[in-house]
Amino acid sequence: GDNVGFGGIGGRDVKRAAAETLLEKVGLRHGIDQYPHALSGGKHQRVALARALAPNMSLLVYSPPFY
Numbered sequence: 001g002d003n004v005g006f007g008g009i010g011g012r013d014v015k016r017a018a019a020e021t022l023l024e025k026v027g028l029r030h031g032i033d034q035y036p037h038a039l040s041g042g043k044h045q046r047v048a049l050a051r052a053l054a055p056n057m058s059l060l061v062y063s064p065p066f067y
Helices: 012-025 041-053
Strands: none
Touching: 012 041
Protein backbone atom coordinates (compact mmCIF):
# COMPACT_ATOMS: atom_id res chain seq x y z
CA GLY A 1 0.00 0.00 0.00
CA ASP A 2 2.74 2.46 0.90
CA ASN A 3 4.64 1.51 -2.25
CA VAL A 4 1.66 2.30 -4.49
CA GLY A 5 0.72 5.50 -2.65
CA PHE A 6 4.29 6.84 -2.65
CA GLY A 7 3.89 8.87 -5.87
CA GLY A 8 0.41 10.14 -5.10
CA ILE A 9 -0.59 13.60 -4.02
CA GLY A 10 -2.13 14.39 -0.64
CA GLY A 11 -1.80 13.31 2.95
CA ARG A 12 -1.28 9.82 4.30
CA ASP A 13 -5.01 9.01 4.43
CA VAL A 14 -5.58 10.22 0.87
CA LYS A 15 -2.65 8.17 -0.40
CA ARG A 16 -3.87 5.08 1.47
CA ALA A 17 -7.37 5.41 -0.02
CA ALA A 18 -5.93 5.89 -3.52
CA ALA A 19 -3.67 2.86 -3.06
CA GLU A 20 -6.63 0.74 -1.95
CA THR A 21 -8.63 1.79 -5.01
CA LEU A 22 -5.77 1.13 -7.44
CA LEU A 23 -4.87 -2.21 -5.89
CA GLU A 24 -8.51 -3.25 -6.12
CA LYS A 25 -8.50 -2.37 -9.83
CA VAL A 26 -5.50 -4.64 -10.46
CA GLY A 27 -6.88 -7.43 -8.26
CA LEU A 28 -4.53 -7.06 -5.29
CA ARG A 29 -6.68 -5.35 -2.65
CA HIS A 30 -6.14 -8.27 -0.28
CA GLY A 31 -2.36 -7.77 -0.43
CA ILE A 32 -2.22 -4.10 0.55
CA ASP A 33 -0.14 -4.83 3.67
CA GLN A 34 2.12 -7.50 2.15
CA TYR A 35 5.83 -6.89 1.70
CA PRO A 36 7.29 -7.04 -1.83
CA HIS A 37 9.24 -10.25 -1.15
CA ALA A 38 5.95 -12.03 -0.39
CA LEU A 39 4.54 -11.37 -3.89
CA SER A 40 4.96 -13.42 -7.06
CA GLY A 41 6.43 -11.99 -10.26
CA GLY A 42 3.00 -11.41 -11.77
CA LYS A 43 1.85 -9.58 -8.66
CA HIS A 44 5.00 -7.42 -8.82
CA GLN A 45 3.93 -6.34 -12.31
CA ARG A 46 0.43 -5.48 -11.14
CA VAL A 47 1.84 -3.44 -8.24
CA ALA A 48 4.11 -1.62 -10.71
CA LEU A 49 1.08 -0.80 -12.87
CA ALA A 50 -0.87 0.48 -9.86
CA ARG A 51 2.13 2.57 -8.77
CA ALA A 52 2.40 4.08 -12.26
CA LEU A 53 -1.30 4.99 -12.20
CA ALA A 54 -1.13 6.56 -8.71
CA PRO A 55 -0.10 10.10 -9.80
CA ASN A 56 -3.21 10.14 -12.06
CA MET A 57 -1.35 11.03 -15.24
CA SER A 58 -3.27 11.72 -18.43
CA LEU A 59 -0.93 9.49 -20.49
CA LEU A 60 0.93 6.33 -19.54
CA VAL A 61 3.35 4.63 -21.94
CA TYR A 62 4.89 1.32 -20.96
CA SER A 63 6.90 -1.41 -22.62
CA PRO A 64 6.74 -4.38 -22.82
CA PRO A 65 2.97 -4.68 -22.72
CA PHE A 66 1.31 -6.50 -19.82
CA TYR A 67 -0.56 -9.62 -20.85
